Amino acid sequence: MKIAIIGSGIAGSSLYHLFKKSNDEVIVIDPRKRRIFPSLIHSLLLVDDDVLLAKKSLEFYREFNIPLKEYPSFTIGKIDKRLLDEWTEAGARIEEKYINWLNTEGIYAENGDRLVYINTMINNVPIIKMPAKITEKENKAIVTVNGKEISADLFILSAGPWNNELFNVKTKSYYCWASLSITEHAKLDKMFIYDYELNFYSRPFLGLGINTAIIGDGAIIEAKPGTKLKVDPYEVLNRAKKRLGNVTPIYTSGEFCEGTPDMRPMYGRILDNLYFVGGFNGYGAEVGPGVAKLLYEFIKSGKENRKYMLDRFKNVKDFSLGKEPHEL
Known part of the structure; x- marks a missing residue:
């Protein structure tokens, strides 16, 4: 079977590896407009079924030897015991703890959080470095690159925030950003902080x-990918200072993410020969490979996970983006 994947981000790269492993012929088309960050957060400390997706993603990273670096985390705020049980079942070791230098109690976790060096996975995927165009004829997709039609048995749209510009899917793009900061506590470069009382996160920069x-969790800004935006880092840092002490931004940067009506991932078939995966809502490194695996199983065997199928939005006409789903 010949598969053409449009988009080589986390989902597209994951699908490339999955289909290549099953000896399918795979091509990936991506103009590479999007910046590839060296590392992103992978956390098991999510909500409900997303925990299982994150576990699937972690299994994928380990299977395909994507570099990972483990760090402990500290979660601040009220957390339902049911979630704590889910985190433990997924493999995290957790305990309630008081941390003096943060002056608060919370949930300390090991084996729950890590940085995944996602650029290794993405940069190792061979691509046709050009934009693709999708048109529809008789419920089938016709994909062209530079005016030439691409021949394939099936196509997969996995272009992240550009998905809605390439085809009419129920997603919107938005800007997500964070600030590399000088901090008062060197311990922050070896630990994740998820603060659901003051609404910010902190992650290691180099881990040294x-x-x-790197401190983030600013307001969602709906905008088309590529739009030039200016953000105020102190929107987040003023909140973080109340917990972390002095923090000074060095550099604030971000990229465009893609949200769905319920801020959960989705996958499925759009046309007879066109499939979709996306809507990662700012947490693609956690769930992206897991959702890619769901689409792979759907294509190969027809297996469905109804909670993430795209047809749940068939009656949605318009929507506003809500809170990112990894925020408790």
């Missing part, structure tokens, strides 16, 4: 124990 961290 120097006085830096």
Whole structure:
């Protein structure tokens, strides 16, 4: 079977590896407009079935030897015991703990969080570095690159925030960003902080124990991918200072993410020969490979996970983006 994947981000790259392993012929088309960050957060500390997706993603990273670096995490805020049980079942080791330098109690976890060096996976996928165009004829997709039609048994649209520009799918793009900051506590470069009381996260920058961290969780800004936007880092940092002490932004940067009406991922078939995977809502490194695996199983065997199928939005005409689903 010949598969053409449009988009080589986390989902597209994952699908490339999955189909290549089953000896299918795979091509990937991507103009590479999007910046590839060296590392992203992978966490098992999500909500409900997303925990299982994150576990599937972690299994994928390990199977395909994508570099990972484990760090402990500290979650602040009220957390339902049911979620704590889910995190434990997924493999995290958790305990209630008071941390003096943060002056608060919370949930300390090991084996729950890590940085995944996602650029290794994406950069190792061979691509046709050009934009694709999708048109529809008799409920089938016709995909062209530079005016030439691409021949394939099936196509997969996995272009992230560009999905809605390439085909009419129920997603919207938005800007998500964070600030590399100088910090008062060097421990922040060796630990994740998820603060659901003050609404920010902090993650290691280099993981060397120097006085830096990447701090984020600003407001969602709906905009077309590629739009030039200016954000105020202190929208987040003023909240973070109340917990972390002095933090000074060095550099604020971001990229465009893709949200769905319920801020959950989706996958499925759009046309007879066109499939879709996306809507990762800012947490693609956690769930992207897991949802790609669901689509792979759907294509190969017809197996469905109804909670993530795209037809749940068939009656949705318009929507506004809500809160990212990894925020408790």
